Amino acid sequence: LKPPGQPALVAGAGQAIAALLRPWRDSGVPEDLKKLTTQRLLDLYGHPKVNRNPIWNDVPEALEGLFLHWLAGADIRMLFAVLKEVERGHMWADREDFWWSLYEQERISEVWVAFNRDGHRAALSRIPRDQRHGAENLRFALQRGEKDKSLLFMRIGDKIVVEGTFNFKVHIFETGSKHAPALYRPDYDVSNIRRRRNATAIPHLGNWQAKGLMEL
Numbered sequence: 001l002k003p004p005g006q007p008a009l010v011a012g013a014g015q016a017i018a019a020l021l022r023p024w025r026d027s028g029v030p031e032d033l034k035k036l037t038t039q040r041l042l043d044l045y046g047h048p049k050v051n052r053n054p055i056w057n058d059v060p061e062a063l064e065g066l067f068l069h070w071l072a073g074a075d076i077r078m079l080f081a082v083l084k085e086v087e088r089g090h091m092w093a094d095r096e097d098f099w100w101s102l103y104e105q106e107r108i109s110e111v112w113v114a115f116n117r118d119g120h121r122a123a124l125s126r127i128p129r130d131q132r133h134g135a136e137n138l139r140f141a142l143q144r145g146e147k148d149k150s151l152l153f154m155r156i157g158d159k160i161v162v163e164g165t166f167n168f169k170v171h172i173f174e175t176g177s178k179h180a181p182a183l184y185r186p187d188y189d190v191s192n193i194r195r196r197r198n199a200t201a202i203p204h205l206g207n208w209q210a211k212g213l214m215e216l
Helices: 013-024 031-045 054-058 061-086 093-104 117-125 190-195 208-215
Strands: 108-115 141-143 151-156 159-164 170-174 200-202
Touching (some): 013 054, 031 061, 061 108, 061 151, 093 108
Parallel strands (some): 108 141
Antiparallel strands (some): 108 151, 151 159, 159 170
């Protein structure tokens, strides 16, 4: 895909990516190989849903979906790692454990993260300096509203789910609803999410996980 000293290949790249992913379609991939493959493909061709490189059009939909699922796991882990770094006064273990359990059940197909400004700076610091600019390198968004709010957007079956930090309730939308927020935008405002109609809103009280599962 990238011969030494040359730019990433275009001709045949989609078929090569498919060949890399196909062996893992029906079996578990070792974590170290998943991490390596995910990062290398992102570095070479960017996120399939953000400023889409045409080579992704040559990757079968099912295999692109597999790659998006791998990205979802990486982004869930990234979100909570950054939150633990910038928001030490809050405990996220129950939320991370819950959403990670759904990911391991292969129920979460896509993920997008919108960090508050502190989280956004911390997430950017994890990216090589020469890759921090340009839409083709975008892996997460900025939440421009309330300064303490970061958001986790997930596609779970036929639902769009928005998790948020601190007192933000879990918001669940039908995927086909005109009120469901779109994934992969460069920025969001948490107040806009709260104003949207037709969402089921679940506060993080009591057994909120069971209530959430009933809606998914």
